[in-house]
Amino acid sequence: MSIPPAKQVPTLNIANVLTVVRILLVPFFIWFLLLDDSADDGSGLFRWLAVAVFAVAIYTDKLDGDLARSRGLITDFGKIADPIADKLLIGAALILLSVLGELWWWVTLVILIRELGITVLRFAVIRYGVMPASRGGKLKTVIQTFAIFLYLLPLAGVLGDWYSWVAIAVMLAAVAVTVVTGIDYIIQAIRLRRDARSAQRPDSPTS
Template sequence: MSETVAPRPSNWNLPNALTLLRIVLVPFFIWAFVADGGAYGPLRWLAVVLFVVAIYTDKLDGDIARARGLITSFGKIADPIADKLLIGSALVMLSVVGELWWWVTIVMLAREIGITILRFVVIRYGVMAASKGGKLKTVMQTVAIFVYLLPVTPAQPWLSLVALVIMLAALAVTVVTGADYVMKAWQLRSAGRNSAGKNSSGSNGPGAIDAN
């Protein structure tokens, strides 16, 4: 009796559409932030709203994908890329206007870009999904950026201190989880090569039937 294989979910689904929406919102967020020009007025608030909406789509697309069984390889790759575009642009903008140290932004971006490249390098062996540590890192970065973005933060020393403490904690988690992803990529690559080696030896080794 043959088993019925469930069809793979199509890439054209609601969670992936929300991921693409998050990417589309990034340039609008940047525009609102830049157009404010340091006035901390309505456009800065608009940037905050766009950031919050974009971040919410990250939670929403994940919830829908898991609830409806719509997890796809495209989503596993596109979702973290969308997060990196949004968070990376926010970090850069904050550094450009002098509200966040550049070295913090550089370390975080180096980690994000490096892990993204690593995902594509090992994709032939499998897809590296976001880990719990990676999700914690994203949450901490998001909270820190949100506090930094608030127009009232620069005028409130205590709020600026809160934002800095959360950002430095997020930085620590960013570095630790980056090292963890490197280890997972190495293990994934090693497992893939070992599997390929076994398949090769199984087809050509003793007892195998030569198709030629």
């Protein structure tokens, strides 16, 4: 009796659609945040619209992951596109916050260099296998997102200096986790490449 082939998960599914929607929201987030650059206190309507778009985009990240796992909609496209969508959103937010003078450039550069480096690494080892987001990588995204959200909310003028210090502390924690998980991904890539080459190597030389 033959075993039926495993069911193929279509690339076009609700989880992947939400991932693409998150990518499409990035230009709107950028536009709204830049439009509010003229506001004296940075708390105009467009700033709040940028915060709202960022929040919606982050929610789609959680939603598409939940749907992919609960409905068995995990695909190679999703494994690659999901972290890329996260990096586009996070990267845009960090760069704009630095451009607006609200975040140190060194923080943005450290995070972006790590994110770009790991993205390039994913594609470099894709012939050996897909390297999905790890738990540490997901934690990194959560902390980065929370830190950026604190920076985006125009509440420092209302709540005082303590709010700014909380935002700085969370951002520094995000930088630390970003660096540590980046090193972990490098180790994963080395192991993936080594294991794939070992599997391809014959047990003994052919005569």
